[in-house]
Amino acid sequence: MGKIKMQKKSTSIDMTAMCDVAFLLLTFFILTATAKVPEPLPVDTPSSTVQTKLPETGLVTITVGKSDGKEQVFFGMKDRAIRSGALDYVSSKYKIDFTDKEKTEFELMDEFGVPVEGLKQLLALKGTDRAKKGVQPGMPCDSINNQLQDWIQGARKANIENGGTKELQFAIKGDAKEEYPQIKRVMDILQDQKINSFNLVTGLRGKDYN
């Protein structure tokens, strides 16, 4: 009988190529990765159509947002050298000494929002605990106790001492729902130090907006 016999096919596929591709991608992602640091003060930035990107270095970010119904200001520096220089300036101004260990801890910190008196306690915490809600109350920046101004001053000084050829850039990262006077207060502090040009951090807007 001429019955056609179905050929039994092997069910296992050759996965070598797939494996190769997977590992290639994996290598790419590992090499390009810069770990995302949890932000102590998450903000929802407004969107715009502007395409310019923020610089990677020589940047100071001032985050303005609301947490627990309170206005908070956070301060972040991108370069480690500037971080340590700014800390030296502020610690000598407020007469608070930091140990070498605390200094290195501080250099690793991206963004913070505590008054300088509480910086020691913050540095003693573990990195993951710092981003917890309620740990950082925000940096004082009113007319009585304007520490934000001192940090800005310190960062600029450190930039010059490091032989920075470029002027330090300042970016304001504000929450979209923040009322204008809050943003204006930060702008005024910057303008008091003759910083008249800065960046506003925004997100990307959908294509149909144009």
Next chain:
Amino acid sequence: MAELNTGDGGGKKGSGKVRSKKSNAKVDLTAMVDLAFLLITFFMLTTSLSKPQSMDLGLPDKEDKKTPPKDIKVDQKRTMTIIMGKDNKIKWFHGLLESPEPGGKPTDAVYGKNGLRKEILKRVVSVNEYCKLKPNYKKGDGLIVIIKPSKKSTYRNLVDVLDEMAICKVPTYAIVNDISPEEMAIVNEMNK
């Protein structure tokens, strides 16, 4: 590809010798691929590939309060004022508040391409034409937009208006913080 040649290589077929069992050298790669993709997913989610964008903003020097500010006379036909209020409300006028330009009375508008942008674009074109006719204007002179954010307006409103300036290619714009009493009346009306 992942097979290795085991045994059977020499060609010499020893007769009666103890032959080692031919084992299949094909490795099961499924687990390895699983692991690889798991790691890829992890790294993809934890990396921040996209850098945040930013908008450049230049502000004029702060003047000392002691020296009286110089009055700069600006042609009222060239100025358009945008007042931002509470709850995304917006009002604009062209020219002076007391004597607005034709079609430029204080009007309500909405953000976006069908609201504010249409008005700005219309004026960018018309003021540009007007400036070309005047001999004492240089090239590049055109519409001047004065942005007045009131206390109740949000940061999103400010960025939206600045974005409109960039989209409409407004030659000159400024954020002005002092609001005259007459304009204050408009603000109070809006923020009510």
